[in-house]
Amino acid sequence: MGYSLLHALHISRQDMMNRLLDLDVVSNNLANVNTTAYKTSRSNFQELLSLQNRDGDMLKNTQVITRQGAITTSERSLDWAIEGEGFFQVELPDGTTGYTRDGQFQLDAERTLVTASGYRLIWDGEIPEDVIDVALLPDGTLQVLTTAGLQRDLGAIELATFANPSGLEARGTNTFVESDSSGAAQVGAPGSGSAGLVKAHAYEQSNVNIAEEMTGMISLQRAFQMSVRAFQQSDTMIGQAIHMRKG
Numbered sequence: 001m002g003y004s005l006l007h008a009l010h011i012s013r014q015d016m017m018n019r020l021l022d023l024d025v026v027s028n029n030l031a032n033v034n035t036t037a038y039k040t041s042r043s044n045f046q047e048l049l050s051l052q053n054r055d056g057d058m059l060k061n062t063q064v065i066t067r068q069g070a071i072t073t074s075e076r077s078l079d080w081a082i083e084g085e086g087f088f089q090v091e092l093p094d095g096t097t098g099y100t101r102d103g104q105f106q107l108d109a110e111r112t113l114v115t116a117s118g119y120r121l122i123w124d125g126e127i128p129e130d131v132i133d134v135a136l137l138p139d140g141t142l143q144v145l146t147t148a149g150l151q152r153d154l155g156a157i158e159l160a161t162f163a164n165p166s167g168l169e170a171r172g173t174n175t176f177v178e179s180d181s182s183g184a185a186q187v188g189a190p191g192s193g194s195a196g197l198v199k200a201h202a203y204e205q206s207n208v209n210i211a212e213e214m215t216g217m218i219s220l221q222r223a224f225q226m227s228v229r230a231f232q233q234s235d236t237m238i239g240q241a242i243h244m245r246k247g
Contacts, residue, residue: 084196
């Protein structure tokens with residue numbers, strides 16, 4: 001009887017910890033409901049088996065839900081949205097390549113296109129000082145208008161696609177890196193292969209579904225309360241068993 005009671009105590013404790021970890025994921029989704037191009041995450045759990053008995057489960061990983069968010073128009077010429085699959089490529093502080101759907105770029109002091117976090121956009125051109133307007137075509141071609149009234153192409157923006165984008169590893173600041181699960185990046189012009197097109201004067205909203213996340217939060221709270229009661233009842237029964245044995 002002692003083993004079964006301790007076993008129940010262990011499972012309820014593990015379940016409480018899992019519910020808290022899952023609640024962290026849901027809370028992070030809700031906190032980023034207004035973050036440009038934020039992608040919802042969900043928890044994946046793995047069941048633990050030992051000696052043919054159920055030992056509860058554990059958080060195996062978090063999975064990125066890459067469905068597209070709503071596209072909103074903007075007055076900024078450096079706000080770009082991706083319609084369809086694909087990610088912008090940016091250079092992370094450690095020199096590795098990161099991937100993001102956040103296309104609200106800006107020019108830094110060196111006239112380099114960077115994200116809100118300061119990550120440099122990887123592309124084959126640069127913005128000269130005499131540029132007064134920027135236009136991005138759906139195929140990724142970047143056209144500019146100079147102070148002399150001349151219009152010219154500066155280069156092209158390429159997109160990266162993945163065989164399994166849900167397997168990308170989150171790096172924070174709305175940026176991902178490739179992993180064994182996602183596969184290697186396939187880089188090409190917008191509209192080629194499985195890559196979508198880019199749209200200027202627009203940005204992608206978060207794909208967080210508030211109703212789903214709130215419903216999930218309420219369910220997690222109820223599940224946590226049930227786990228707490230199971231833990232308390234198991235603890236009480238163990239105490240009674242010890243007391244009876246001493247008596």
